[in-house]
Amino acid sequence: MTPQLSHRGVNVELGSSVRYLGVNIDRGLRMTAHAMSALAxxxxxxxxxxPVLAxxxxxxxxxxxxxxxxRSSITYAAATWYHLIPQRMRVRLQAQQNLALRAIVGAERYxxxxxxxxxxxxxxxxxFRIDRNPYKRADDGSHEHLHKIAPLHARPPDGRALSRELLEPPAMAR
Structure with missing residues (x-):
C-alpha cells in the first residue's frame, strides 16, 4: 500500500494514468489509455x-x-505512442480511418x-507513424515559407549533435 501523498496540504490522488500535453500515459507505458481516448x-x-462526409x-x-x-485525432503525437499500443488497437484505429474514407467517396463494400x-x-x-524527418518534409513541401526553416549550421564547438541530426537515420556501413 502506498502512503498518501500531499502537496501544500492537499491530498494527491494516485491514478492509473496521467494526461500530459494531450497524451494519456498509463503506468506501464503501454499508451492504451491514449489509444482508447483517440478511438473514442x-x-x-x-x-x-x-451527414457531411456522406x-x-x-x-x-x-x-x-x-x-x-x-485524422488529427488519430495521429496527434502518433510518432511517440503508436508503436507502444497493442496490434488490436492499431487495427481498430485503422478501421476508423477506413470507415471515414469510405464515407467520403461513397464507396460500396466491394x-x-x-x-x-x-x-x-x-x-x-x-x-504515417514512421515519422519522416519533419525538416525534410518541410524542405520538400509545397509551402515556400517552410523551406529551410531549420537550416543545417556548422557543428557547435562542444561537439553536440544538432537537433536535425538526431532525426537522421544512421548512415549505412559500406
Whole structure:
C-alpha cells in the first residue's frame, strides 16, 4: 500500500494514468489509455460528421474536413505512442480511418480500403507513424515559407549533435 501523498496540504490522488500535453500515459507505458481516448474521439467525430462526409459536397471539401477532425485525432503525437499500443488497437484505429474514407467517396463494400486510400493519396496509420524527418518534409513541401526553416549550421564547438541530426537515420556501413 502506498502512503498518501500531499502537496501544500492537499491530498494527491494516485491514478492509473496521467494526461500530459494531450497524451494519456498509463503506468506501464503501454499508451492504451491514449489509444482508447483517440478511438473514442474519432468515433465521436465520425458520428457527428456523418451527414457531411456522406453528402454531395466535393470530395476535396469532405477530405479537408476529414483531415481536420478525424485524422488529427488519430495521429496527434502518433510518432511517440503508436508503436507502444497493442496490434488490436492499431487495427481498430485503422478501421476508423477506413470507415471515414469510405464515407467520403461513397464507396460500396466491394471496393478495397487500400484502393480508396491510394486514390485519395492517404497513407495508412502504420506508414504515417514512421515519422519522416519533419525538416525534410518541410524542405520538400509545397509551402515556400517552410523551406529551410531549420537550416543545417556548422557543428557547435562542444561537439553536440544538432537537433536535425538526431532525426537522421544512421548512415549505412559500406
Amino acid at each position: 474521439a474519432v468515433r465521436y467525430a465520425r458520428f457527428f460528421l456523418w 453528402s454531395r459536397l466535393p470530395v476535396r471539401t469532405k477530405f479537408g474536413i476529414y483531415k481536420t477532425y478525424v 471496393v478495397r480500403n487500400d484502393v480508396i486510400a491510394r486514390d485519395l493519396n492517404v497513407e495508412s496509420l502504420e506508414e
